[in-house]
Amino acid sequence: MTSMRTLAALLLVLSTSATAGAQDLVLEDTVPDDAPRYFAVPFSVPAGTVEIEVRHDDLSDANILDWGLADASGVRGWGGGNTEPAVVGVDAASRSYRPGPIEPGEWSVLVGLAKVSEPPARYRIEIVFRTAATLVADPDRGAYVPAAPLESEARWYAGDFHVHTRESGDARATLDEAAALAAERGLDFIELSEHNTVSQVDLLPAAQTRHPAVLLMPGSEVTTYAGHGNAIGTTAFVDFRVMSPPLAVTLETLTADARRDGLFAINHPALALGDACIGCAWELPTPPAAIDAVEVQNGAYSVTGLLFYRQSLAFWDTLLDEGGHAAAIGGSDDHRAGVDLEGTQSPIGSPTTLVWAEELSVAGILAGVAAGRTVVKLDGPDDPMVELFVNEQPLGSRVIAPEVTLRAVVTGADGGTLLFVRNGETVERVPVDADPFETTLVVPAPAGDVDDRWRVQWNARDPGVVTSHVWVAATGEAPVPDAGPTTTTPDEGCGCRTGGDTGSGALPLLLVFALLRQRKRC
Missing domain, CATH: 2.60.120.380 (Jelly Rolls)
Structure with missing residues (x-):
């Protein structure tokens, strides 16, 4: 130089x-x-x-x-x-x-x-x-202090982990507009994940007082030219300039910085659109132990799911196959607070992530995600709710037993099918014929030294809801022929490593043309 x-x-x-x-x-x-x-x-x-x-x-x-x-x-x-x-x-x-x-x-x-x-x-x-300033100080800007818990009840909290305001260069929504839309859609929290900056953090305390019903979480979308990550909860700048010697920034330093006061997730890992979304697909190494969550759906499934959902699930499953325990999350990637959306854009809350937390606070939501207690409603807050238990232990649990009982509960569904997915393969399909609906599946512990992981998904015509996982500990014994699971409502399994049907959705070519209209950072 x-x-x-x-x-x-x-x-x-x-x-x-x-x-x-x-x-x-x-x-x-x-x-x-x-x-x-x-x-x-x-x-x-x-x-x-x-x-x-x-x-x-x-x-x-x-x-x-x-x-x-x-x-x-x-x-x-x-x-x-x-x-x-x-x-x-x-x-x-x-x-x-x-x-x-x-x-x-x-x-x-x-x-x-x-x-x-x-x-x-x-x-x-x-x-x-x-030597004389031209900008007037913003009275809303002050030192960031985490908000006290907005609620102290242990329950499912609904939110969105991927929201932009005008502090991101390609966004135009104000913080107040984003918070207002989140409240209108019935969300409990949103993460303000601005591109490679935390300039919004000092504005959050004042905004929180104006919007006491919605938790405003700090964060940063770590936007590289080879993939986008999500530093959930971070209040400090995360150096994103990987693979650019002589800078000593590596994926290890990046994830360590992000996890210093929060969690690290991978956003839209399969969003490979070239110059239409520069660096949006994840092409960096993926160390399983450093990834706390994966955005399995970016934007509403009805808008982008046919293009990216199946590939995102496959990415997630591969990460888990390699020993990871990443939770499932979703993010709208809203840059406009729901105003004048076009192409493949979705409003805040589409999709919606449910997090089981002990309280509605930044620390509470982070703890829930870290524990793997998440459910993603792929289109939005009005989708059905699905819960999964293993021997009555919640999502994220690992159970040691010769055999276990998986119990799934679906509420708010009008029909559809419940899928039991083991290690990325759909092994059981159960028609949902009541509301609420409940079914159990008895499964043996796996032989060998690799745990089984289970999740459930609810599909109507299209995929609708996906949970994070429970784990069944391996026995350490030599493998024996698998007799298969036993369900109270048996149905033939497909053995497909797809995580379920992708549905019909919108026309892929129309979506691609819409995405190619302008350069986006997402």
């Missing part, structure tokens, strides 16, 4: 004009072909500066660059594809960035090579240093 530094220094001299202050900068250069996927363009902040404005341009209609800002202490924000300038001051900042002290010395504009279709990529950066 030597040429960048040289040209930047030259342009520093050239930028002293009548329209720019003596210390304002214009940095323009060509990105070398061998540049890392993420790189920094350093600049020096003069003493006395109280506000910095960074204007950026990728100088191309074909290439896409992402943008962020860092000081000597770390990353101050990541706007990604924000087209407007980034403004950071002592008491205020533009969206996607956090205010704070403006220390003199070396800072950096962070650049990500999202897409380079016409090399070489170029950029132009203008930096303005101000």
Whole structure:
């Protein structure tokens, strides 16, 4: 990057004009072909500066660059594809960035090579240093303190683990709009999972007082060019710049950072749409022990399920085959608080994740997910509820016994079929002919040294509900011929490693065309 530094220094001299202050900068250069996927363009902040404005341009209609800002202490924000300038001051900042002290010395504009279709990529950066602030401090911004429990009852809480507000560069909803829609749809919590920033975190306490019925959880969608993760509950920036030497960011450091005060999930692992959703499919290594949850449905099943649900279940099952215990979650990926949705977009609450928690608090929801006590309603809160017990122990439990009884309960269903799924294979189908409906399945413990895992799914014409798992401990004995499970309402199993029918859904080609309309980060 030597040429960048040289040209930047030259342009520093050239930028002293009548329209720019003596210390304002214009940095323009060509990105070398061998540049890392993420790189920094350093600049020096003069003493006395109280506000910095960074204007950026990728100088191309074909290439896409992402943008962020860092000081000597770390990353101050990541706007990604924000087209407007980034403004950071002592008491205020533009969206996607956090205010704070403006220390003199070396800072950096962070650049990500999202897409380079016409090399070489170029950029132009203008930096303005101000001794008087132009932004007014937001009275809602303050130090984050987790809200006290909104409820103290142990029950199923309904929520959405994938919601964006305007703090994400590609979103436009306000925090109040998101919270209001969540309450309207009957949700108990939402996670504000902004792209590679936690600039929303300091706004949550004030918003929580305005919306006391909906828990507003912090988080961050860890948006890389090879997959998107979800740092559920995090309040600190998670460095996402993996596979970009000389940065020492690895998947191990990324997941460790995310799990320091929360959990790490993988979002939409099968969303492979190329430039229509850059980096959305998960292509990074997947260490089972570091993954706490998988987003098995992104958006309502009726909108995107036919394209991605089957593949997402297969991804989840493979992770569990390798020894993981990740829970199932769902996320709407709503960027607009339900307003003017188009294409494949879904409103907050579609899908809805139910979490059994001891209380409605950030800590309570995190504990419920970590324990594997989740159920995903694939279209939304009005879908039926399905529960699964093993020897009367709840979801997430591991039972040691020569044989166990699985008990499934379905409420709110008008017919449909209940599927018992063992290790990713549907082995029993039971017609649902009552409301509430209950059935049991007696199964032996597996021989050998690998536990069996069981979940249930409810399908109507299309898949509707999927639970997380219970585990039946292996006996450690030599395998013997499997006599098969015994159910109180026997039906022929298919032995399919599909996790159930995918249903008819919408026309795949129409969905693909809708997705390709614009570049999205999801």
